[in-house]
Amino acid sequence: MHRPALSYSGLESGDDVCGVFWLELHPDKQKSDLSEEEAELHLQRFIDVDQAWKVLSNEESRKAFDLQLRAQELKQSWPVDACIKLEDMDWDSENECYSYSCRCGGEFHLEKDEAEEEEDSVVCCDTCSLSIEVKSCR
Incomplete structure (x- = not known):
């Protein structure tokens, strides 16, 4: 569980970032020449970004997520193989x-x-x- 680093320079807000990912990953916006496997990977990434956006765009759920993430980091102080x-x-x-x-x-x-x-x-x-x-x- 972690927040991914997004490297879209010039984007001012979370809405801008979400918009870029939405256009990039939305199933209706995909190229028709993608293999079935590539299309499935794009769809899963779209679902992951959508779920992350739903959590991180809401202040209450973002705070709860941050607390849960911090508790997990404190609990585990070494890598699990x-x-x-x-x-x-x-x-x-x-x-x-x-x-x-x-x-x-x-x-x-x-x-x-x-x-x-x-x-x-x-x-x-x-x-x-x-x-x-x-x-x-x-």
């Missing part, structure tokens, strides 16, 4: 924790009580600086 499901991890009955192999050869370990929480967990490798996000099954 991968997102996995808890069921993809191996159960280590000896240590009573879940484990998952890191590409460096180390291991990610998730304690049983942490795995039972309803929130997703970020787990660091025991050898390198990589981390994974473990999605809760609840």
Whole structure:
């Protein structure tokens, strides 16, 4: 979740930026010689820009979005290498924790009580600086 950097010089307002993207991406304004795949990509980008505009053009929803974005940034202070499901991890009955192999050869370990929480967990490798996000099954 992030705000994209727009590089349209000379545009004064958000309405100007939206207008440029609207004309550039609107399905009715597309060239007829686009492949089906290109047309689908343009349509998805148009939908993404339209949804972003609906959030960012309204002061209340923009403030809520900014707060949510800031909370996410504060919560995650390191890069997440991968997102996995808890069921993809191996159960280590000896240590009573879940484990998952890191590409460096180390291991990610998730304690049983942490795995039972309803929130997703970020787990660091025991050898390198990589981390994974473990999605809760609840």
